[in-house]
Amino acid sequence: MPLAPPARAYDAVVVGGGHNGLVAAAYLARAGRSVLVLERLGHTGGAAVSTRPFTGVDARLSRYSYLVSLLPAKIVRDLGLDFRVRTRTVSSYTPAERDGRPTGLLVGGGERRTRESFATVTGSPREYAAWQRFYGMTGRxxxxxxxxxxxxxxTRAELRRRIGDEEAWRALFEEPIGAAIEERFADDLVRGVVLTDALIGTFADAHDTSLVQNRCFLYHVIGGGTGAWDVPVGGMGALTDALAAAARAAGAVLATGHEAVRVDTDxxxxxxxxxxxxxEGAVAARHVLVGASPHALAALLGAPPPPPAEGAQLKVNMLLTRLPAxxxxxxDPREAFAGTFHIAEGYEQLAAAHASAAAxxxxxxxxxxxxxxxxxxxxxxxxxLAGRGHHTLTLFGLHTPARLFAHDHDTVREELLKxxxxxxxxxxxxPLAxxxxxxxxxxxxxxxxTPLDLERDLALPGGHIFHRELSWPHAQDGTGRWGVETAHPNVLLCGAxxxxxxxxxxxxxxxxxxAVLEATDAGR
Known part of the structure; x- marks a missing residue:
């Protein structure tokens, strides 16, 4: 149910109660600012929620987003969040067939087992040595x-100096990631496993000259300073529940069922x-922070929309009575499924899938x-359920852009799922069934x-899980001091x-x- 009408004026109004909006609200409220969060849906959390999607089943799944890597421990500490993650015991398993027999590439379970798995699947110790060198470089x-x-x-120059590794800079910031992969790895399966981190949520070829795939890869390997992707204890909703509690405890007002429709500013x-x-209603604010997409920001301001965005993923949530053999x-299924289980993600398979979808x-x-x-x-x-051996299973499909579903959504979704x-x-x-x-x-x-489902459910433009293509983590023309600034000094973009x-x-x-605290402190 919507809350009582908010007060008439605040230091800051946050549009959108997703995890980023809640982080901003908690920080500002803890700094003594009056804060209102306007959330369109009947609950906070945005895409980072846990829900019970299956009727009468006691399983609370991370429905949209599901793993944590990029959340800085600093934010958890600063806001006093009761939130933990656990490390997966296996990084990945990729099934393969060699000499007519099924096998698989296991990454994890100890250095010896990983080395032996590489030797078994690739037939050479060189691929594992190349793997160690490459991920040693990305780790640094x-x-x-x-x-x-x-x-x-x-600045770009400052970041380059800070990295201090010209080989890494060239591989990730200057040339398409496909060149770095092909230069270092020979095995098609290994190449594909590396490339997948450049494609999660991004529709691109390994050699795309825009380097959008490089930006995606970069964000996938820098999380926490290690690149590890961890499981949130209690599901993703545990994070946003903790953030909402922190914001409320600091004095922020969270108004669900309140959809922002216009922002006027001088x-x-x-x-x-x-x-x-x-x-309808209206509130005054010194600052407005928009946790929604750049497309929503433009609509609120009555400004021209940014270029269209297009998501390219198929997200499938399942509950199993047992893990399949x-x-x-x-x-061991308990190992193979504990990390990332790669399916049809050989290097050439990924290229063929992209070419088909692009056409x-x-x-x-x-x-x-x-x-x-x-x-x-x-x-x-x-x-x-846990006592009977049930398990959740999440599938994330690549190279399924929104354009594929535009004309006959339900039929295409069922065919692609099959x-x-x-x-x-x-x-x-x-059979999994x-x-x-x-x-x-x-x-x-x-x-x-599908992407169109996410556009409908979460107002993600084109179903793009990053709201638009990822940017480099350095300053560019017009990005401002913090990368959240807009054309209006008191309107900031705080979403993905x-x-x-x-x-x-x-x-x-x-x-x-x-950015708000700097601006208001400077004005005092």
């Missing part, structure tokens, strides 16, 4: 870049108009990744979300579309709050 880069995300934007003060199920007799055709062999987070954190499962699951079934000793739990109405516990946005990080929320 991550330790230099990640701390800058919560600092004022460095650069010094602003008015935000909103509507609810019961009518694998065709690889040496693979408007659904990939014949849709690439995807599968994760079983309940192996790391079973708490989202009710005790009875083709995607068939690719997974090809590596299983039993035999392992699916059923809900209270007897339906399989499976839901699929800000510079250094994307992913569940809280970084744009932190940086927008810092």
């Amino acid at each position: 880069l991550a330790r230099q870049v990640f701390p800058t995300l919560t600092e004022p934007l460095p 650069g010094r003060s602003a008015e935000v108009a909103y509507r609810t199920a019961d009518g 694998l065709r690889d007799p040496e693979a 408007g055709r659904a990939p014949a062999a849709p690439p995807s990744e599968v994760y079983c987070h309940s192996l790391t954190d079973p708490s989202p499962l009710g005790p009875a 083709a995607t699951l068939a690719q997974l079934d090809a590596h299983l000793a039993e 035999d392992c699916l739990a059923t809900d209270a109405d007897g339906r399989p516990c499976l839901e699929a979300k 579309g800000a510079v250094r946005g994307g992913g569940v990080s809280g970084v744009p929320g932190h940086n927008a709050a810092m």
Whole structure:
């Protein structure tokens, strides 16, 4: 239910109660500012929520976003959040066939096992040595870049000096990531595993000259200064619940069911108009922080829209009664599914899938990744389900751009889902359908979300999970000191579309709050 009408004036109004908006609200309220958060939906959290998607089933899944890497420990400490993550025991498993026999590339479980797995699958010790050198390089880069995300934007030259590694700079900032991969790795399967980090949430080819794939890869390998992707204890909703509690405890007002519809500003003060199920209203503010997309910001200001955005992922949530057995007799499902299970993600397969989708055709062999987070954190499962061996399974499909669903959404979604699951079934000793739990109405516990579903559910432009293509984490023309500034001095962008946005990080929320505090402290 919507809350009582908010007061008439605040130091800051935050539009959007996603995780970034909540971070900004908590920081500002803790600094003594009066803060109002206007959230369109009936709950806060945005895409970082836990819900029970299956009727009558006691399983609370991370419905949209699901892993944590880019959230700085600084934000957790600063806001006193009761929030933890757990490290996955295995980084990844990629099924393969060698000499007519099923096998798989295991990354994790110790250095010896990983080295032996590389030798078995690739037939050479060179690929593992190249893997160690490459990720040693990205690890050194991550330790230099990640701390800058919560600092004022460095210039490109400053960031280059800070990294201090010309090989890394060339590989990630200057040339398409495909060149770096092909220069260092020979095995198609290994090349594909590396490339996937450049494609999650980004529709691009390995050799795209815009380097959008490089930016995606960069954000995937710098998180926490290590590049590790961890499971949130209690599901993703545990984070946004903790953020909402921190913001309220500091005095922020969170008004759900309040949709901001217009922002008027003269650069010094602003008015935000909103509507609810019961009518309309408006509040005054010194600063407005927009946690929604750049497209929503333009609409609020009555400004020309930015270029269109297009998401390219198929997100599938499932609940299983048991983990399926694998065709690889040496693979333990509890290990194989504990990390990232790569499907149809060989280097050439990824290229073929992108080419098909770019031409408007659904990939014949849709690439995807599968994760079983309940192996790391079973708490989202009710005790009875956990006791019977149930598990969650999350699938993230690549190269399925919104354009594919434009004319016959439901039919294309079902066909792509069928083709995607068939690719997974090809590596299983039993059909996945035999392992699916059923809900209270007897339906399989499976839901699929396309980019157009995300546009409808979460107002993500084109279903783009980063709101728009990711930016470099350094200053460029017009980016401002913190990367959150707009054409209006008192209107800031604090959502994923800000510079250094994307992913569940809280970084744009932190940086927008810092920009407000700097501006108001300087004006006192």
